[in-house]
Amino acid sequence: MMQTIGHCSPKLYLAVNLQSNLLHRIVTRFTVLRTPRFFGLLLPSSGTKVPFEPLNQFSRFVSSIYTRTMSNAAFVHGNDWKETTHLNHVNGTSTSCLGLEDENPVLNLKQVVIVGKMTRYEFEKHRFNGCTEDEFRQAVESRGSDYDSLYAQHLKHIQTLSSIKDVLSERGIEYKVCTRGKSHTVDLINWADAIITAGGDGTFLSAASKIHDQSKPVIGINTNPNRSEGHLCLPTKYSTNLGKALDKLAAGQFRWLWRRRIRITMTGISDNFRPIHNGDMLRSRMSNTALSSLDEPEYVHRHDIITEVPQQSYNTSGIRSQVLPVLALNEVFIGESLAAVPSYYELKIDDHSSEQQKSSGLCVCTGTGSTAWSYNICRLPESAIKRVLELAAQNVSVNGLPHSADDNGSKNCKIPELSNKLIEQVTHSYSQSYIYEPDSDDMLFSVRDPMQNRVFTCRQCNGFAKKLIIRSRCWDAALCIDGEVSFTFNDGAVATLEMLPSDALRTVQLLEDDTNSNPENKPEQTTMT
Structure with missing residues (x-):
């Protein structure tokens, strides 16, 4: 006789951590069963049925596999057990979805994509395209910048990038190299076992924005730790010793760290769904010339979208709701394009009533982003x-x-x-109170410079929430994701922000070698990749 249970039983090899909403272990095969009286899982090994109703987190997790990963699986109707269809554990025996965490994880890489950054030297060279090196030096130094330092930092990055390629070649790991914001495509991600970023936190964020497959871990290498401080890359000692990091991964001396990301559902007209690549727009403006072609044609420039003040007519027939194609690993920022213009919007926090606010913008971050921009917004000197x-x-x-x-x-x-x-x-x-774990499902919102009067209020300048709804009342605003991609967010547009387990990014956290300095063998606190 089949046994129906309410919560997890040890027999099911399920352990639900309610605090972090993670499923640590799971059988490798299970069946989704839907009948007139039951909707849930059937575990063939024990014949036990697990209803979805008491396991909401588990239900959403399985749904994410069903809708995004297992295209050959199907929910079934009927009373006959034989009519059910199996959902296989992704990648066989390895962990590859949020909530699944091997007790002894191992990561043996065979194919990786290296996503490199554009150095400041390369960026400046792009501005002065066609100049000789002497002319370029003169242009840089005329602004009071140090050309020699600029070039030295560029060489440092190139040297570290070359070292990464040498280490991978020595270990027989095939690799492909692309540049942030250029040839970094979905096809490359699908080809690779993992993504290695070579740069800083910005490169890491850029690479992560295109990863929706939870079986692809992201590993960050800081190519210039003396000039760049962040929290997303491996500790700086691995910048010149990637081989040691790879040894740890192969030996299982790490744990999976699932970094939660913000999903944005936009409600608006067609302009609200056209992504704007901030880097291309900046390069175009600084070079004072329009780019004849973009490396990524799906991105457009902001000045191509907003050419005049919005007209009074508004085509309501074109309004739709759609999940944006980019997930926020650090933060979402909403505000007017001109810093001197107040941002006007309505904010609804969880189940509370909405509130009209005017401020210098709204920042909403994840646990990962709580050490970045949000930290500096919340902290007090x-x-x-x-x-x-x-x-x-x-x-x-x-x-x-x-x-x-x-x-x-x-x-x-x-x-x-x-x-x-x-x-x-x-x-x-006080500052530390606004830093929290990357795998938390809480979002931290911060209202910058809120206006307080009889018309506009701000009951809470910053705090934690599970769901945020923002309705724009702005004239020329943008919704910016991780400083990388923006979307037009003018009067009438609505953004719903939330975090789902299926959107988390798989990363690694290396374990400490020195057991004397770390007797409990805890993960290194600075290893946040």
Whole structure:
């Protein structure tokens, strides 16, 4: 007789971590069964039925496999068990979907794509295309920039990139090289076992934006750690020793780190769905010439879209809702294109009522992005913390009661002296309170410079949410994803932000070698790839 259960049983080899919404282990074959009275999983090995109803996270996870990965699988109707169709575990015995985590993961690479960055030297050369090297040097130095330093950083990147290729060749790993924002295509991603980024966090974000296959891990190498500080690449010691990192991957000395990403569902007209590649637009404007052709024809320039103030007529018949093709690994920023123009929008946080706001823009980040731009938006400088503590000391006595003032206006109690150490500790604690785990399903929203008056309010300048709905009231605004791609977001457009398990990015976190300095053999905290 088949047994129906409500939650996971040890017999099912299922372990659900409710805190992180991860499924750590799962049998390699299962059946999706739909009958008039039941919709869930059938585990052939034990004949046990697992209904979807009590396992909402599991239901969404299986649905993601069904709709995106297993094209030959099908849900079935009927009462006969033989009419069911098996869903095979992706990649056989290896973990390849969110929530699946091997106890002893191993990553043996055979084919990889290396996504390299465009160095500042190359970017500047593009601006002065056609100049000789001496002319280029003069142009750079005329702006007060250091040509020699610019060229040295370029050579450092080229050297590290060459070293990466040598290490892969020595190990018999086939590789293909492409440049960020150029030949980095979906076909290349499909060909590779993994993606190695060679650059900094920006290159990592650019590469990740095109990855929707959860079986493809992304590994970041910082090619110039002395000039670039980030959190997405491997620790800097691996920048010149990729071989050691590959040895760890082959030996299973790592864990999978599933970085959650923000999915954006846009509701609007056709212009709202045309992606704008920010890098191409910047290069075009700085060179003061329009690019005759784009490396990625699906991206267009913002000035090609917005040529005049929107007309009063609005074709409501063309309004539709659609999930944008790019997921946000770091953050989504919504605001007017001109920094001096206030951004006007309506914000709805989870199940709360919407609120009209005017501000310098809205930033919504993931746990991964909580150490990036969002961190600097939320944090307060020591001078501000010091002032707050001073005001608190002036208004609260030792016993927690307000101070009283005498006839001369002086306080009756002496204000305690604030030590620099206390100010540093409070500043650090406050800043750290806005940093959280990359695999968290919470989004952190931050309203920049909110306007507060009788018309516009901001009940909460920053906080955590599961779902955000933003309706634009802007004139010339953009919704920018990871600083890489933007979408027009003018009056009437609506963006719904949420994070789904099926959208997470597979990355690795290397384990520490030195057991003396790390007796519990915990993953390196700085290894966030």
